[in-house]
Amino acid sequence: MREDNVCKGILVPGLPHPLLCPEKNEGWQRIRDAYDKARIELEESGAEILVIYSTFWPSILGHQVQAYPEPEWTYVDEEFHDLGSIDYKFKMDPEFAELTATKCKERGLHARTVSYYGFPIDTGSIVALKLLNPDNRLPAIIVSSNMYANRAESIVLGKSIRDAIDASGKKAAAVVISALSNRLHTVEIDPKDDKIHSLKDHEWNLKFLEYLEKGRLEDVSQLSRQFHNEARVPKVVSFKPFWIMASIMGQNNLYDGNVLAYEPICGTGAAVVTLTPAEDTAGDLEYDEDDPEFYKGDREVLDFYDQPGMGPLEERDGD
Amino acid sequence: MSKGEIVMGALAPHPPHLVYAENPPQNEATSEGGWEELRWGYERLRDSLSEKDYDVIIVHTPHWATFVGTHFLGVEKFKSLSVDPIFPNLFRYNYDLTVDVELSKAIHDNAADSGLLVKMMENPDFRIDYGTITSCHLVNPKWDKPIVCISSNRSKFYFNSELMQANMIKLGEATRKAVEASGKRALLLSSNSLSHRHFTTEPEVPEDMSKEHVTNHNQYLWDMKMINLMKDGKTKEMIDLMPDFTEQTVAETEAGCLTWLMSALGFPDYKATVHAYGTVIGTGNAIIGWDPKKAKI
Numbered sequence: 001m002r003e004d005n006v007c008k009g010i011l012v013p014g015l016p017h018p019l020l021c022p023e024k025n026e027g028w029q030r031i032r033d034a035y036d037k038a039r040i041e042l043e044e045s046g047a048e049i050l051v052i053y054s055t056f057w058p059s060i061l062g063h064q065v066q067a068y069p070e071p072e073w074t075y076v077d078e079e080f081h082d083l084g085s086i087d088y089k090f091k092m093d094p095e096f097a098e099l100t101a102t103k104c105k106e107r108g109l110h111a112r113t114v115s116y117y118g119f120p121i122d123t124g125s126i127v128a129l130k131l132l133n134p135d136n137r138l139p140a141i142i143v144s145s146n147m148y149a150n151r152a153e154s155i156v157l158g159k160s161i162r163d164a165i166d167a168s169g170k171k172a173a174a175v176v177i178s179a180l181s182n183r184l185h186t187v188e189i190d191p192k193d194d195k196i197h198s199l200k201d202h203e204w205n206l207k208f209l210e211y212l213e214k215g216r217l218e219d220v221s222q223l224s225r226q227f228h229n230e231a232r233v234p235k236v237v238s239f240k241p242f243w244i245m246a247s248i249m250g251q252n253n254l255y256d257g258n259v260l261a262y263e264p265i266c267g268t269g270a271a272v273v274t275l276t277p278a279e280d281t282a283g284d285l286e287y288d289e290d291d292p293e294f295y296k297g298d299r300e301v302l303d304f305y306d307q308p309g310m311g312p313l314e315e316r317d318g319d
Numbered sequence: 320m321s322k323g324e325i326v327m328g329a330l331a332p333h334p335p336h337l338v339y340a341e342n343p344p345q346n347e348a349t350s351e352g353g354w355e356e357l358r359w360g361y362e363r364l365r366d367s368l369s370e371k372d373y374d375v376i377i378v379h380t381p382h383w384a385t386f387v388g389t390h391f392l393g394v395e396k397f398k399s400l401s402v403d404p405i406f407p408n409l410f411r412y413n414y415d416l417t418v419d420v421e422l423s424k425a426i427h428d429n430a431a432d433s434g435l436l437v438k439m440m441e442n443p444d445f446r447i448d449y450g451t452i453t454s455c456h457l458v459n460p461k462w463d464k465p466i467v468c469i470s471s472n473r474s475k476f477y478f479n480s481e482l483m484q485a486n487m488i489k490l491g492e493a494t495r496k497a498v499e500a501s502g503k504r505a506l507l508l509s510s511n512s513l514s515h516r517h518f519t520t521e522p523e524v525p526e527d528m529s530k531e532h533v534t535n536h537n538q539y540l541w542d543m544k545m546i547n548l549m550k551d552g553k554t555k556e557m558i559d560l561m562p563d564f565t566e567q568t569v570a571e572t573e574a575g576c577l578t579w580l581m582s583a584l585g586f587p588d589y590k591a592t593v594h595a596y597g598t599v600i601g602t603g604n605a606i607i608g609w610d611p612k613k614a615k616i
């Protein structure tokens with residue numbers, strides 16, 4: 001094992017089924033069991049803080065960091081409300097949240113902490129915290145997923161989080177909450193009949209998992225744009241979780257990968273994967289993507305701006 | 320029982336900034352004002368409603384997004400705190416509202432009959448989305464009418480705008496039929512902005528109006544194009560343009576609210592009343608009313 005301030009990386013899916021009704025589908029139960037194994041790995045890792053990045057929490061105004069000391073609520077998912085309510089009480093680390101926001105700003109990002117009673121913590125973070133950290137043994141922070149952020153901004157965000165971890169002197173585990181392929185079934189299915197929405201999604205998931213199993217996190221990060229095009233419903237501009245994860249964990253392939261489960265949840269590719277810093281490397285390849293250190297703001301190159309303008313309206317246009 | 324009717328339909332966008340700017344007792348955050356043009360527009364919409372008698376508000380909301388079908392609130396009372404996940408600094412609102420479950424179920428059943436996938440939401444712990452609360456508050460700050468709240472099925476993500484619109488047209492028809500059969504008088508709200516590219520930063524004083532403008536000219540032109548079609552009573556043409564408009568301005572019409580409203584109103588060919596147009600952190604927002612009485616004159 002390699003010494004690193006980020007002593008564990010964990011990928012988990014965020015849908016509520018493994019928490020609320022694992023018994024309804026054998027695969028959901030295997031995901032639940034994998035969460036339990038990841039929890040044990042986490043406990044043995046020596047991590048002192050959990051740094052969560054949730055693709056289930058969108059933000060618009062830069063990056064938000066959850067800093068309310070003890071968020072508490074009875075939560076209901078807006079889609080899966082019939083699975084029941086989730087009571088939660090978590091423990092955040094306001095000081096570390098503040099440090100993270102500060103480090104983001106130092107690298108040119110717009111960032112702030114949010115600390116309000118009743119703030120709607122997202123389904124993914126709730127499920128992950130309930131299953132990975134059931135007794136609030138570790139304090140946590142949650143970082144939002146900016147809707148408009150593309151790669152440069154995401155890489156800088158990951159580095160800023162890394163700066164905060166290094167400055168705190170604490171050992172951290174990075175938890176990333178995201179589906180792989182994200183196409184949900186759009187009709188009601190019998191839980192027993194759950195499957196990955198399409199063979200193509202499944203094949204791309206397997207390709208990503210093959211890399212993760214070998215600890216090739218940076219390779220996965222570099223392939224994120226293609227994965228977004230091939231296996232993602234484009235609800236947001238880009239597939240960011242592995243950019244963030246690789247950036248927090250050091251942008252290399254030096255990990256022991258452990259794929260604890262891969263199953264469909266409502267059609268999406270749900271995987272629980274742990275990454276542990278290792279000496280051995282799968283090889284550092286030649287990478288295409290640039291490696292920004294600072295965020296310099298929107299440069300009019302975001303995807304939305306690629307679209308042609310409408311141009312001036314002709315008189316009688318639309319008549 | 321006499322036949323029910325839609326007494327008015329309105330485009331009633333939900334930037335939480337507008338509630339924040341009004342400083343109502345329900346909201347914990349306080350402000351020095353801001354976004355007056357839009358708030359005065361809501362005032363004019365409320366004035367236009369003051370002569371109307373209605374029993375229920377039916378709102379179609381982008382911020383209750385569902386992927387498996389369209390969902391309807393199916394519990395009579397909800398009382399809790401709504402905190403906006405994007406703008407928690409502006410919107411922490413204590414709500415206490417009543418749902419017309421009977422009408423909600425009737426629309427649900429009609430929609431099911433027309434082939435749509437539907438579901439009642441019957442979990443009493445459910446938190447009402449801030450879009451619904453904001454639009455309803457701005458239209459009826461007294462909260463003295465029950466509401467029906469309809470989720471937005473995100474078929475645009477999974478298929479495309481055309482399919483989304485086809486479904487919303489069915490849902491609009493189902494809504495109208497259910498209202499007519501209920502004998503009730505309903506106000507319908509489409510709770511969405513038009514162009515929807517936000518700024519990604521916020522001024523230190525959020526209500527600093529020297530910082531407010533549309534994100535880009537492209538958005539402005541498209542918003543005007545759509546609003547002019549509404550003003551001219553060319554709503555079918557507006558719906559035909561909607562997929563392009565939505566694509567070009569990342570418009571919040573992607574949620575289907577406005578298509579649902581136009582369908583429920585039978586695609587008005589009479590003039591809409593534009594109460595206001597303004598921007599909120601760069602997004603385009605219009606407050607517009609359709610009075611079916613005008614169609615009859």
Ligand SMILES: [Fe+2]
Pocket residue numbers: 333381382450512571
């Ligand atoms: Fe919205």
